[in-house]
Amino acid sequence: MSAEQMKAEKDKAAARVLEKLRKQEEAAREQFASEERRKQKExxxxxxxxxxxxxxxxxxxxxxxxxxxxxxxxNY
Known part of the structure; x- marks a missing residue:
């Protein structure tokens, strides 16, 4: 495997990790917003x-x- 191929594989792996983290952050933000709406309603x-x-x-x-x-x- 050439250095370019290894770098490309690392970049792909890093992109997958970043996408997974972005999705987790988005889910956490939505959960927080949902909890805040519930608290406000209560x-x-x-x-x-x-x-x-x-x-x-x-x-x-x-x-x-x-x-x-x-x-x-x-009385009066």
């Missing part, structure tokens, strides 16, 4: 739940305030 869902809870608390406070006013009016 946080959004949690925030929506907290906002709904806050709305319920506000409604209950309104209801209680109105009830107290009605009771005060009834």
């Amino acid at each position: 946080q959004t869902k949690r925030l929506d739940g907290l906002m709904m809870s806050l709305d319920v608390i506000k409604l209950m406070e309104d209801f209680n305030r109105r009830r107290e006013r009605r009771e005060m009016k009834d």
Whole structure:
């Protein structure tokens, strides 16, 4: 095998390794992005739940305030 053939074989092998690494990096980036999207979705869902809870608390406070006013009016 001549020196040129050996260099060509090494270059081919290096190109295969580089391509494999590029694919692994791409897969890792996609997995990271997917995980970030999942985390963002989970946080959004949690925030929506907290906002709904806050709305319920506000409604209950309104209801209680109105009830107290009605009771005060009834007592006078």
